[in-house]
Amino acid sequence: MERASTHSSYVRYALWAVYRNFRAGRHRHSGSPSLFEAVGLPRRQPERGRSNVYKVITIDDEPLVKKTLRVLIESYPDDWFQVIDEAEDGRDGLERIERHSPDLVITDLNMPIMNGLELIERLRASGRTVDVAVLSGYDDFDYARQALLHGVVDYVLKPVRPEAIRQLLDRVRARRTADAAASNGRGEWIAFCGETAKIVAERVWLLDDAGAEEQLERYAARVEARGTDRENTAEAYQALVTLVSSELRQRGAGTLGPPLAVEADGGESGAARTRSEASRLREETNALLRAKIEALGRERQVGNHQGIRAAVAYLEAQFHNSELSLPLAADAAGMSQGHFSRTFKREMGVSFIEYVTRLRIERAKALLDVPGMKTWEIAEAIGYQEYAHFAKVFRKYTGLTPSEFRKREGGARAMDERGYEE
Secondary structure (H helix, E strand, O other), rough: HHHHHHHHHHHHHHHHHHHHHHHHHHHOOOOOHHHHHHOOOOOOOOOOOOOOOOEEEEEEOOOHHHHHHHHHHHHHHHOEEEEEEOOOOOOOHHHHHHHOOOOOEEEOOOOOOOOOOHHHHHHHHOOOOOEEEEOOOOHHHHEEEEHHHHHEEEEEEEOOOOOHHHHHHHHHHHHHHHHHHHEEEEHHHHHHHHHHHHHHHHHHHHOOOOHHHHHHHHHHHHHHHHOOHHHHHHHHHHHHHHHOOOOOHHOOOOOOOOOOOOOOOOOOOEEEEEEHHHHHHHHHHHHHHHHHHHHHHHHHHOOOOOOHHHHHHHHHHHOOOOOOHHHHHHHHHHHOOHHHHHHHHHHOOHHHHHHHHHHHHHHHHOOOOOOOOOOOHHHOOOOOOHHHHHHHHHHHOOOOOOHHHHHHHHHHHHHHHHHOOO
């Protein structure tokens, strides 16, 4: 009886404070204190850069408890949380959860029809990832302990205290924010992996073993910077091989070969074992790339024509020359323009113009990593007299403008420095 009386007193006080200062809990007059200040908790500064609102469903058979929770939740700073629905028992709550897919469910344990524990079991069996917090009286502690075994994020004792709800919401917000950050980090990594695979496949297709190895070393440095364990390191290299194979298959060049093998654990420590495994995987991936380049070279009979070899060397040295042209390359090869054009495409797998353009774009990507170098300077450095034309070609081959590419690469490096772990 004493506990119920305390609870009722708290509810009346909380509602009185809120209705006085918030006009039914939603519209606060300028200069009026927040609910947290009204009940003795400090006001926090607003946070910027957020676009999401976490949806909450409360489940309790006591209407005043639900009203109290709504007021406390929706008084949380910066409107991070919104109560989107309420339910009276577990069965009703389960239906509303399925309907609204909330981020957080706050449920009582002791309810009619379906209690909170059964509700939690049903949610976990359905595979939903919603966060669940439980409300519990002191005599419900055994139920609360069982709920914790089902993975609830917290339990709050009745009578509900504002500070307890604030701490719960802090915890949920931190958890959700961290999950989102990890997801974004993984998205950035996947994008980098896909972009690297395209470049590596391009270098393989053009029989540029030095260029392919350079891209692989860059990828290896990024893998090491992430600080992942052996399993994720192996996954990173396997993903690269798979994506490069996919790119080559689209060009009709087959695949790199069988997937990379992951060795069983040895006697080394975790960090040492990861470094050793990363080194082995890098070497095996490089061997696959070299083997594929050699196989394509044999198919195209590359090396049998001294003129094409001379032309490729000439292009590598003169790609920055805005006057570079097929006639100049044909002269360097000692061939007529028509014969050179046909022979170059047969042996290199792409036309002369395509080869030069891709060569310049790859050089541009490298220069975009140079701090302080302006994009128009990069355009001139690789043989483009007009920046607009360079930007158009760059976007065609990469899907991004030069500035967007530089910004994304900078974000990926920042991701490495943060050291996200999957």
